[in-house]
Amino acid sequence: MANYPEFKNVTTVACVGVGTIGGGWAAYFLSRGLRVQAWDPSPDAEDKLRALIDAAWPALTALGLSQGADKDNFTVHADLAEAVAGVGFVQESAPEVLELKQDLLARLAAATAEDVVIGSSTSGYGMTEMAITAADPSRLVVGHPFNPPYLIPLVEVVGGEATDKKATEWASGWYDYIGKSVITMEREIPGFIANRLQEALWREALHMVDNGEATVEQIDTAITEGPGLRWPLQGPMLTFHLAGGQGGMKHMLDHFGPSLKSPWTRLEAPELTAKLSQDVIDGCNEEAHGRSINELIAQRDAGIIAIRQAMAGLSAAAAVPAP
Template identity: 70%
Template sequence: MPIPPCAPDRVRRVACIGAGVIGGGWVAHFLARGYDVTAWDPAPDAETKLRRLVDAAWPALEQIGLAEGASPDRLTLAATLEEAVADAEFVQESAPEKLELKRSLLAQLDAAAPAGVVIASSTSGYPMTDMQTEATDPGRLLVGHPFNPPYLIPLVEVAGGEKTDPAAVEWASAFYKAAAKSVITMDRELPGFIANRLQEALWREALHMVANGEATVKDIDDSITEGPGLRWAFMGPCLTFALAGGDGGMGHMLDHFGPSLKSPWTRLEAPELDDSLRTAMVDGCDEAAAGRSIAQLVAERDQGVINVLRATGRLPEQRNEGGDK
């Protein structure tokens, strides 16, 4: 892999390939951080949906505080993939989660992007080793896995594949930090990465409870938002459990609660997603939404994230309107 054409903190133009929920969220984030963004998506209505998503996200981004010069006007929609990456200094791919599509698209991006430009995939689970097989220069391909919505949730997990140049991983991690993300740089590949594996375990147990009639969708959501989720907003599960051990910390907690690990509290294998379970999940979410539209729920979610970030000291109480503090 050639040396990237510019330093991570000197990037000014980003290309976002794929403009759905995740890709559009990346677009909003990069625009809010003052980048010029060129986006491409093959859907015929992609531009309309993308600009609508950015407009909906902008009030939340204004609350967080915009970088100097940040504006939705710095978004350009390209007619072709090649045009989108022609002058990009970083590329974020967010296509649908289909392995063959990812392989083909990353190979096309590798062929079209300027030499040395790092190309990151937003994949939620595929190892880069499985996706970089058709690229001529796989050394610049890596995973940059965000959480939804990327314009609010700080985390991005960075991981290379077997053929990824370690220098590309180092560069990408530095770039994401310069772009105001919280970065975990993984030293090895792990299907599902770190956060998704933890999230998936909780999700599978929730599906089992609904499938077996043990809890409703609302019960499950309330159990997190009114319980451990309040602690997880500022302290992870490991430190939280360590506090359960009192002055003895994690050691005492493990000695005391270790035997419960043999108890049948969780079922990590996913239940069969049959029509009955699917209906129960869909109906349960409709009931929990209580008539609120998806747009209303997104706005509530965004404001909730901002409130938690501010309450836990990760956002200042006040920001200068239209610029950094």
């Protein structure tokens, strides 16, 4: 098995495909002080990439650039092998077409040294199916970002059946090293984690519009003025941990578990077995890291206030006419 590089020795990365996602990745890598070598088959790739980086740079500057970050520190190559020559990592962000991804990933694996990990931005495919034509699939890993990749920290990392476990570990460590928030999944499942959750909500919303139960704007208002205000700080599990009062998730499941039988959405809930209950309770306690319910409530309230103040500040700024 390969010896993957130390993170600090990776100074140049390749971005393969520079649409919205790939260009967003490029901007992010540049903001971390890395050099970017890009490849994209479109004739105006360089202009498009420059425009994407220019658009993202003010946001990246506001969040803080790494030392040596330079938005011009990139080159665009017509030749794939040239684009990946000498890089320490590759991020593939080609269109979501399976055959295209399979072909490209096989070519990338062939064109890179045996210690170069290749992350794919795919939102829909598993690496097992994408890697089937690669001679060496051991370094191919899914590294699924969220749009826009230069602002949303989440990256979901999962290998395929033929991926070296150490390559998956390396990818998770690398994304973390450059400042992303990483979830390393043990199993390939369609939609990974965040998209499955988001998609369940979205499908229920489509059903509601389809049945005349809510308008598009009511659905958005229900989230932005409601549970959405809690979610940047505490996810759905910790949110319900607090809904149980001082008894936390255990009290919540004991008292509101029966409501899982209610037709509150078209998605049926799983049977709330003793094991599932205990898993959820234990998970909440672990995630709380010793914080009491009262401490979590205080953090939630401080978070909602900060978010509401930030939103009010933006509205006030938007209401000021441009000079």
